[in-house]
Each structure stands twice: as C-alpha cells, then as structure tokens.
Amino acid sequence: MVFKIKDHYYKKAKKENFLARSVYKLEEIDNKYKIIRPGMRALDLGYYPGSWSQYIQQKIGKKGLLVGIDIQEVNGKIQQSNTKLFQKDIFSIEQLSDLNIDQAFDIVCSDMAPKTTGIKSVDQARSLEIVEKVFEVLPLFLKNNGDLVIKVFESQDAQDFFKEKRNLFKSIHFLRPKSTRTVSKEYFVIGKGFKA
Ligand SMILES: C[S@@+](CC[C@H](N)C(=O)[O-])C[C@H]1O[C@@H](n2cnc3c(N)ncnc32)[C@H](O)[C@@H]1O
Numbered sequence: 114m115v116f117k118i119k120d121h122y123y124k125k126a127k128k129e130n131f132l133a134r135s136v137y138k139l140e141e142i143d144n145k146y147k148i149i150r151p152g153m154r155a156l157d158l159g160y161y162p163g164s165w166s167q168y169i170q171q172k173i174g175k176k177g178l179l180v181g182i183d184i185q186e187v188n189g190k191i192q193q194s195n196t197k198l199f200q201k202d203i204f205s206i207e208q209l210s211d212l213n214i215d216q217a218f219d220i221v222c223s224d225m226a227p228k229t230t231g232i233k234s235v236d237q238a239r240s241l242e243i244v245e246k247v248f249e250v251l252p253l254f255l256k257n258n259g260d261l262v263i264k265v266f267e268s269q270d271a272q273d274f275f276k277e278k279r280n281l282f283k284s285i286h287f288l289r290p291k292s293t294r295t296v297s298k299e300y301f302v303i304g305k306g307f308k309a
Pocket residue numbers: 132133135136158159160161162163164165166182183184185201202203204224225226227
C-alpha cells in the first residue's frame with residue numbers, strides 16, 4: 114500500500130486548488146528571484162500534473178504563453194487560452210516548430226526527475242543526466258538573457274557540473290525550498306540572464 118503523507122503543504126495545495134504541493138517550491142523561488150512576470154513566454158518541462166503550470170498561468174496572465182511538456186497524457190484540467198500542452202519526451206523535440214511556435218522562451222522551468230530506485234548513487238546520476246541533457250537543448254528553447262529553474266539531486270558531480278556551467282548565466286543561485294520534504298535530496302538551480 115502506498116501512503117501519502119498529508120503534510121502542511123499537501124493540505125495547503127488542496128485548499129488552494131493546486132494539483133501538487135510542489136507549487137510552493139516554485140512560489141518560494143519566484144518570491145526570492147522574481148523570475149515570472151506578466152506577459153512572459155514560459156516553458157514548463159515535465160509539467161504533469163501541473164501545479165507549476167497553474168502558478169505560471171496565473172502570473173503570466175492572458176498576454177503570456179505557457180508551453181508544458183510531459184511524457185504523461187495531457188492534463189485537460191489545466192488547459193487555458195494562454196497554454197499549450199504536449200505529450201512528448203522533451204528530448205525528442207528538435208525544433209521550436211515541433212511545438213507550433215516560432216520564438217524561444219523567456220524562462221525555462223524543469224521539475225523533471227528520474228523514477229527513483231532508492232539507490233542513492235543511481236538516482237543522483239540519473240538526475241544529473243536529465244540536467245545535462247536539458248543544458249544540451251537549452252540554446253534551442255531559452256532566449257538570450259532568459260532564466261532557468263532546474264531541479265537536481267545533491268551530489269559532488271552535480272556541484273562540479275554547475276560550477277563548469279556557471280558562465281552560461283549572468284548569475285546562478287542554489288535553493289532548497291522550505292517545502293522540500295526532509296527526506297528529499299533535491300535542490301533547485303536558478304540561472305539568471307542566459308548568454309545564448
Ligand atoms: C515531479 S513531476 C513534475 C511536477 C510538476 N512540476 C507539478 O508541479 O505538478 C516530474 C515530471 O517530469 C516528467 N518527465 C520526466 N522525464 C521527462 C521527459 N524526458 N520528457 C517529458 N517529461 C518528463 C515526468 O513524467 C513527471 O510528470
């Protein structure tokens with residue numbers, strides 16, 4: 114039997130009609146780094162079920178555009194006029210026209226994670242592999258001077274990777290949001306001002 118721990122953030126998300134408690138991680142990141150603004154074009158990688166997308170939809174408003182991609186079936190509950198959702202592996206996308214768009218994004222968010230095995234070294238390596246692949250495709254998706262938010266599991270290799278990549282952004286920040294479960298080894302990297 115799978116038990117769902119109904120903690121403070123789980124209950125808060127339910128009450129505020131968000132589809133997952135992870136919304137409060139993005140909210141904290143946004144409150145601190147002011148990354149999501151009205152009218153923006155935002156890409157949410159691994160959006161499903163869609164709490165980050167719900168947050169972004171509200172903040173970018175009707176003039177903005179949110180594109181959400183996930184390998185899971187499209188979640189019709191979060192369809193809105195400012196939103197395009199796709200059921201795709203993000204690494205299968207070769208050009209922006211695959212998403213029926215012609216301009217890159219102001220912000221790319223990735224909450225993608227591997228299916229965890231419980232074996233720490235394997236999970237760390239798989240998480241970093243996703244991050245590395247996102248960095249490979251980033252020039253396709255992210256505009257010059259755009260921002261990135263990406264999740265990664267803690268490891269020395271991840272630290273070394275971001276040290277090597279820090280010059281791709283004007284500034285880079287690391288945050289473990291308060292709502293992160295204590296057992297979780299994840300944190301978020303916020304890159305501001307992409308040098309495309
Ligand atoms: C932690 S969940 C995202 C939760 C979401 N941010 C929210 O707030 O509701 C991670 C998602 O990443 C998706 N994912 C992982 N690898 C992917 C890939 N290569 N392409 C598209 N989606 C992927 C998974 O299917 C999963 O739905």
